[in-house]
Amino acid sequence: MHDLRMVRDQVDALREGMRRRGKLDQFAPVIDEAEALDRERRAAITAVEEKKAQRNVLTQEVGRLKKAMADAEAPMAAARALGDEIVALEARLAPTEARLTELLLDIPNIPLADVPAGDESHNRIVREWGTPRAEGSAKPHWEVGATLGLLDLERGAKVAGSGFVVYRGAGARLLRALANAMLDLHTGEFGYEELWVPTLVNRATMTGTGQLPKFEDDMYGVKDDDLFLIPTAEVPITNLYREEILAASDLPRGFTAMSACFRREAGSAGKDTRGVLRVHEFHKVELVRYCEPEQGEAELERLVGHAEAVLQRLELPYRVVLLAAGDTGFSSAKTYDLEVFSPGVGAWLEVSSCSVCTDFQARRANIRYRPEGGGKPRFVCTLNGSGLAFPRVFAALLEHHQRPDGSVALPAFLRPWMGRDVIDVAR
């Protein structure tokens, strides 16, 4: 959500941000309406408050007269009349404010200056690590997974539906190993606090991080209880300190959690959906950071580094992609995707998306901190990224570390949790 002052004082920056996202046509009318409503709102507030001030004077006069056992009928009648006017004025103000909030909640974050303008064709590869195997040099993960008994897509579909996966045997254990290895790395070496969070959250929480109100159709919900299944642990973690004021000494601060993630993925059938590439329910280890606004960009680099470290230890070649404005998510001001090449699928798989959300989410969720030495509370800067998402890492491991006989070599990083060096048919 944007500050009203953004609409008032920095409309040009707002418009320019939307233009770079390729969405000026969509948002120009919204911004225009917001500007008009802001003017209406201020005029109405001034009028209402003037009446209220007058009433407060009369009311105090009534109090004085009553205490002196004097007749207070005249000021009481005047205050009553003012009260009627106030009710009428507020009735006009309420819909204006509601509509204004609705509009502000609907406008995406403004991309940072170094984010390329345009759609995804303007995404920029900023660095690469390792050498990917040639396309076709390995069987796709769904074949290996079936052969080695790691994946049971048919029964996943039977018990839940298409896009739900059952992992079995060493496959199931591999996910558990990923969770342990990643969480230990982030907590042990990078200083994150480990959390275990609810996967079902309320409407205020979903609004805080930006999933609602705009993307309600993309979410699974429990209608009777007005709860939603989280699409990522970013949602509960970022909302941990909703409506709170932190101390400056608390920042920067990092949290990590493994959780299930639920995505309806409506309308995305067919594209890159084979095997476990795009599923309705998956698990991942999430990283969330809070910091002071000035540290946002530096913190993003750190965060990306933490996610990259996982890929390096998994010995999976990857590239870091700076997303263009049009490909950057709603709440994000700048995003790096980490992509691993999948030789069996013949595609780069997004295994992490690391974003700095500036004060966009903090404003929605009202997460503030008190600066060093006191002073006015400021909104924190929030960041999030996967570290990493399991299914595509699972796929990449099965393909990249696949040996000619169809078995899969395990990187040293995972061996303590797997109790073996290789996943093969024999076991």
Place this chain on the structure above:
RNA sequence: GGACAGGUGGCCGAGUGGUUGAAGGCACCGGUCUCGAAAACCGGCAUACCGGCAACGGUAUCGUGAGUUCGAAUCUCACCCUGUCCGCCA
């Protein structure tokens, strides 16, 4: 799910219709004292919005939302949350 008891500022905690934005304490900031620190003492210290270049003025906020009233932290209703007991239960 049922019965009680509660939800007040960064934290604790007074306050049951009329200068209460709200006593007191803690924490924090500044000062006196001290070589320095601690202690003690003095002073300051909520948030948001509106108007104003500013000084400052105004409005709102005591879980949330309605209501009663000239006036609500205080009364009424609904809802949410917390605690305790009961029921149920992985």
